[in-house]
Amino acid sequence: MPKTGIPPAAAASRVTQDKWVAVRAALREAGDRFADLVLSVPDPSVLATKDWSVAETAAHVTGIAMNYTAMVSEGRRPLPIPEVRQYVPVTTVDTIHTGLNRVQLESFPERDPVRLAARLRGAVAEILSITEHTDPARVVPWLGDSRLPVAGVLAHMVNELLIHGWDVARAVKAPWRMPEDQAALFFELFLVEIGRNGYGHMLDDDRPVRPGRIAVEFRSAHTAPVTFVLESGVATVAEPDVPADVRVWFRPSTMNMVLFHRFTHLQAALRGSLRVWGRRPWLLPAFLRKVRLP
Template sequence: MGADRGFDPVTEHEKARAALRAAIPRLVRLLRDLPDRDAPSGVPVWTVGDVGAHLAAVYLGLCSTVSPDETVDWDSILPPGDGPFIERVTAMNATSIKLFTGDDRARLDDFVAERGEAFLRVTEGLAPDTPIVVPWYGQEITLATATGLMLSETLVHGLDIARGARLPWPIGPDEASLVLGQSMPTMMTLALNKEKARSVSIAFDLVVKGGPRLAIVVDDGAVTVTRDAPPRAYDCRITATPTAFLLVSFRRTPIWKAIGRGQMRAGGRKPWLAMQLGELIGTP
């Protein structure tokens, strides 16, 4: 099963919207079925209730970027200054769980359902490359990236909640492929650790089975991520199943476990460089 070629961005965005539309009710049911909101989650420092609050904040934030009816006082929420991307997002994550406390946490399911539906309704028919201003990133992203982000947050943090609540939460390869294709190129670029990338020159060929193929080129503190790039020489090729790469990227599955299960492998002229990708691209 090889990587896709010549993908249609409009068709893929519609598939991402459909996947999000299907994932939102799953998340809502998960939030409603929580037996204990104070139980530890898949995120070590957060309870399952904290993760739910973070997801509600994500839905609020992304909905506010596309809907004139959703207003947020970003000046009171955003961290001061223009620090590195990972530090900025980490600070926002810490703030996000404080936006929903007390009785609000008992209604997270309804809030997520309402804002998820609003996001899909307001963006219906918009082009995938429609620019979206994201205040906590300090820049614009495309609607396709925003849709992929909402899907990734739903899937990955849904897993965090399910692990804490000991409830099932499957992530299918098609869903994971859509996240990787829609949001990963932009997010990898934003999340580059420029200090670690200084004086580094590596070209990675990321082959997602049945999904996108990404050329990730790190060159002296900068990175470009290109989908379906023209042929070129690579230092390292990483081949992975979609779900495994998604979970390894977000530090939800150890890379050794994915390798041991045959879900990831490295090749090319310098396969040992594969481990550097996770060090160069940060995760909040």
């Protein structure tokens, strides 16, 4: 995931017309399901995560969708929650919870499930309307001075809905589906594309730079193979024919849950949803200490 991007020849874009159609359909469907789930919860004060109630989780997801209506716009539009503006360019994976996420929740005090569901549906509809005729490969600024195609922003929103939908559903023992084709969009259109276009300051930390090179190839039944390379603290994206130290096969829904710390690697492996092998598989933890998510 290069800070300034890498030559296009090094890794092909995952933004295709088929995936654009798929991510738009996934956003509409997951947004409706999430809103319906929130409306079905008898007590929205029940904890959905370690720190957030169902209502707060819904407000977090809704706030992201609201601000994305501005981020994906082709013209300059003010963020609907303007208090987060100063945090957007400096956010890292290590500061997002104590900075941007905290300020967004404090500045968006709505906690009524009915109004939140309506605001979420409205924001999703607006995102889809704004981007109906846009170029899905159009690159826009994202958090931490990173760069994403519009399709990647929508894929991130789909993942927020899927992950936090799981949080809410688990809290109230309700069913929740995480379709593999929808989950795969996060890997293809967000993770790979932020690597191709530049991750900015998102992976900044104070840890010593690990010398040497680690190449990790990722494969699944729902994504095209790709290799991420970490060399002297800088991550890049390459095609899968680059020699790999570690090879990972994954089920997209489980991989996303691992990346966002809902499952451990061992739990994923025991489910048969994550397999690791290669000539130096012990290097994967070192790779993931740098190439990580909040």
